Amino acid sequence: MPAVDTRPPFAAIGGRVPGEWAALPTPCYLLDEGALARNGKILGDLAARTGCKVLLAQKAFSNYDLYPILAPYLAGTEASGLYEARLGAEEMPGKEVHVFCAAYRDDEMAELLRWADHIVFNSPAQLARFGPAAKAAGKSVGLRVNPECSTQEGHAIYDPCAPGSRLGTTRAQWDAAVAQNPALPQLLDGLHFHTLCEQDSDALAVTLDAVAAKFGDLLPAMKWLNMGGGHHITRSGYDVATLERCIARAQRDWDVTVYLEPGEACALNAGFLLTRVLDVVHNGDTTVAILDASAACHMPDVIEMPYRPPLLFAADAGEKPCTVRLAGPTCLAGDVIGDYSFDAEPQPGDLLVFGDMAIYTTCKNNTFNGMPLPAILARAADGSCRVLKEFGYRDFKVRLGH
Numbered sequence: 001m002p003a004v005d006t007r008p009p010f011a012a013i014g015g016r017v018p019g020e021w022a023a024l025p026t027p028c029y030l031l032d033e034g035a036l037a038r039n040g041k042i043l044g045d046l047a048a049r050t051g052c053k054v055l056l057a058q059k060a061f062s063n064y065d066l067y068p069i070l071a072p073y074l075a076g077t078e079a080s081g082l083y084e085a086r087l088g089a090e091e092m093p094g095k096e097v098h099v100f101c102a103a104y105r106d107d108e109m110a111e112l113l114r115w116a117d118h119i120v121f122n123s124p125a126q127l128a129r130f131g132p133a134a135k136a137a138g139k140s141v142g143l144r145v146n147p148e149c150s151t152q153e154g155h156a157i158y159d160p161c162a163p164g165s166r167l168g169t170t171r172a173q174w175d176a177a178v179a180q181n182p183a184l185p186q187l188l189d190g191l192h193f194h195t196l197c198e199q200d201s202d203a204l205a206v207t208l209d210a211v212a213a214k215f216g217d218l219l220p221a222m223k224w225l226n227m228g229g230g231h232h233i234t235r236s237g238y239d240v241a242t243l244e245r246c247i248a249r250a251q252r253d254w255d256v257t258v259y260l261e262p263g264e265a266c267a268l269n270a271g272f273l274l275t276r277v278l279d280v281v282h283n284g285d286t287t288v289a290i291l292d293a294s295a296a297c298h299m300p301d302v303i304e305m306p307y308r309p310p311l312l313f314a315a316d317a318g319e320k321p322c323t324v325r326l327a328g329p330t331c332l333a334g335d336v337i338g339d340y341s342f343d344a345e346p347q348p349g350d351l352l353v354f355g356d357m358a359i360y361t362t363c364k365n366n367t368f369n370g371m372p373l374p375a376i377l378a379r380a381a382d383g384s385c386r387v388l389k390e391f392g393y394r395d396f397k398v399r400l401g402h
């Protein structure tokens, strides 16, 4: 076993398991305040240098106890609907609240107008339906556009520009809607696009060209352009200079305020999932370690995206002497985190530390099979850990009945 694991997801703990972690309950999520602050500073410095505004996309990270760490660097929050909009308004007070939803409901609009400052609509029909009320309430109104420019191959599940996508208005859809309702453009204060996922700024530059080609004639009349999320700005090696050129281009060509709404970049490599081995079984050539954490329940992106979380001191299958399949304890045959290799076979009771577990985890987990929700802890800059939230049987039961 190497003395130190130097990969970025483990930088916050110096590539070692801190001794006091042996006493922590498992499974638990451990959110690293120092790493969050470092991400915040990178984003805040970008905003200061360029004049763009950066929002936290709460769908990726909504552990609001730690919003005060990010808030000084951000212009506000981005929400996917009513509840996240309210959370942002309540927990990052005094900052902007932006919301985008693929379709809003009639019965939520009045309350949404209470919490949100910017409301982005997905279709001309939704814009026509709710835009006038939003404008009358003094809100900034936007339309999500689809530049029909895929910059990722083979990942249709997270490509909003995939053929037949429901996300964003294409130019053809817009032109058809305006032909029917010529007053539509007057409702708009801004345009929004979100097409990237964990990408570098070269993909943004290509996308911005497509936005300019398809919607450039609309942009001079806009106050703002929101470039969505998916910018991996805080990843080491990310090309910040190209991002800055994209921002400057939008500011210069269309005189708009540029918004970015990253989720991952805000909390990248800022959390861990601690889990213990419960059992090790051998089936033919396959060794399986069953953990007290579940892919299906506690890191659903492992199955949905699919995503392979980094594991401290472990390598890809076959790289080290002992390859082991790590799996959860639920009934789902596919509750598998992945095949990892170790210097020696993990034993029941061993502590395993997954990295980059602050994003799309605590806000996405579930209690399938009656699995307990992991406690959420915070790790302060001095290394001390405190419990933010523990869960029990009641949290499982309360969602299922009276």
Ligand SMILES: Cc1ncc(COP(=O)(O)O)c(C=O)c1O
Residues within 6 Å of the ligand: 057, 059, 060, 078, 100, 194, 196, 197, 198, 228, 229, 230, 231, 261, 262, 263, 264, 265
């Ligand atoms: C509209 C919108 N904005 C922002 C984000 C945040 O993306 P990421 O966490 O990849 O930065 C998403 C993610 O799906 C999104 O759909």
